[in-house]
Amino acid sequence: MAALGLSGCSSSEDGGVLTVAGSTTVMPIAEMAAEQFEEETGTKVLVSGLGSSAGIEAVQNGTADIATSSRGLTEAEAATDLVTTVVALDGIAVIVNDDNPVSGLTMDQLRSIYAGETTNWSEVGGDDLQILVVNRDEASGTREAFKKIVMDGTPFDRSAAVLPGTGQVRDVVSRTAGAIGYISIGFVASDFTSSTVKSLAIDGVAATEENVENGTYPVSRDLYFFTKGDPSGKVEDYIELVLSDEMSQTIRDAGYLPLSDASYQARAKAAGAEEGGDAS
Structure with missing residues (x-):
C-alpha cells in the first residue's frame, strides 16, 4: 500500500517512477522486468502483489500505472478505457500433499470436490481421508480463472478454506494430508521453502509446461497487463521489455510461457479464431 501511495506523488510521467500492482501470479514477471528496466533506464519500478482485482482498481483510480492480472476483464471493466496486453501463458496446477496417493482427477471429479459434493479421498481412489478444500479469495484472478475453466457455473463449496495468496495455499497443502488447492504451475516447485507439494494430472494430462504449451492441459489461462488508455512513455517502454x-x-525460467514464443503465438491465434478474438 505504501507503493501505491508513492505513485500518487511521483507518477511515471513526472517523477521517473513506475508503479505496477496486482496479481501475485504475475508478480515474478513484473519484478524481473522491473530489475532489468531499472538497470537499463534508471527508472524506479515499484511492484506489489495486491490481487488482480485490486491492481485493476488501482489503475482505474490512477494510483498505479500498470495492473498485473491473472484473469481477463469483467464486462463492466471492459467497458472502460482499460487497454489489455497479454504477456504470458500459464497453467493452473491442482496440488495435493506429497503423501496423497491420488495422482490425477477428471475435470468432473475436481468440480465435484470444489462444489463440496465429493468430501472424502476414497471417493476418487485415495485413502479414507476427509478432503480439505483450499480456495482463493474473491480478489484473486487465479480463482476467477479456475471458476471459469473448472467450475463452469457450479458454485464453490462455501465451507472451503479461503486464503489470500499463492504462497499460503502451497504452505497449507504441504502441511495438511487431506488438502487440495490450486496454484500457478510455476509455483509448484519452489527454491524458497523446504515444503513440497505435488500436482495432479487432470483428465489424464499432467500439469507441465510442455502440456500447457501444446494446448493439451485443460486448466490454463493468459496473464495480462492492463493500462488506462494506450501505454506511452516509460509505461510503454516497460511493457515492450516484458514482451521482448x-x-x-527469464519468463520461461519463472515457469511461464513468454508471448514471444512461436508456439504461443500459434496457440493464441487459434484461440482467437475459435472465440472471436481477445484484446491484445
Whole structure:
C-alpha cells in the first residue's frame, strides 16, 4: 500500500517512477522486468502483489500505472478505457500433499470436490481421508480463472478454506494430508521453502509446461497487463521489455510461457479464431 501511495506523488510521467500492482501470479514477471528496466533506464519500478482485482482498481483510480492480472476483464471493466496486453501463458496446477496417493482427477471429479459434493479421498481412489478444500479469495484472478475453466457455473463449496495468496495455499497443502488447492504451475516447485507439494494430472494430462504449451492441459489461462488508455512513455517502454525476446528465457525460467514464443503465438491465434478474438 505504501507503493501505491508513492505513485500518487511521483507518477511515471513526472517523477521517473513506475508503479505496477496486482496479481501475485504475475508478480515474478513484473519484478524481473522491473530489475532489468531499472538497470537499463534508471527508472524506479515499484511492484506489489495486491490481487488482480485490486491492481485493476488501482489503475482505474490512477494510483498505479500498470495492473498485473491473472484473469481477463469483467464486462463492466471492459467497458472502460482499460487497454489489455497479454504477456504470458500459464497453467493452473491442482496440488495435493506429497503423501496423497491420488495422482490425477477428471475435470468432473475436481468440480465435484470444489462444489463440496465429493468430501472424502476414497471417493476418487485415495485413502479414507476427509478432503480439505483450499480456495482463493474473491480478489484473486487465479480463482476467477479456475471458476471459469473448472467450475463452469457450479458454485464453490462455501465451507472451503479461503486464503489470500499463492504462497499460503502451497504452505497449507504441504502441511495438511487431506488438502487440495490450486496454484500457478510455476509455483509448484519452489527454491524458497523446504515444503513440497505435488500436482495432479487432470483428465489424464499432467500439469507441465510442455502440456500447457501444446494446448493439451485443460486448466490454463493468459496473464495480462492492463493500462488506462494506450501505454506511452516509460509505461510503454516497460511493457515492450516484458514482451521482448530479451525477456523470453527469464519468463520461461519463472515457469511461464513468454508471448514471444512461436508456439504461443500459434496457440493464441487459434484461440482467437475459435472465440472471436481477445484484446491484445
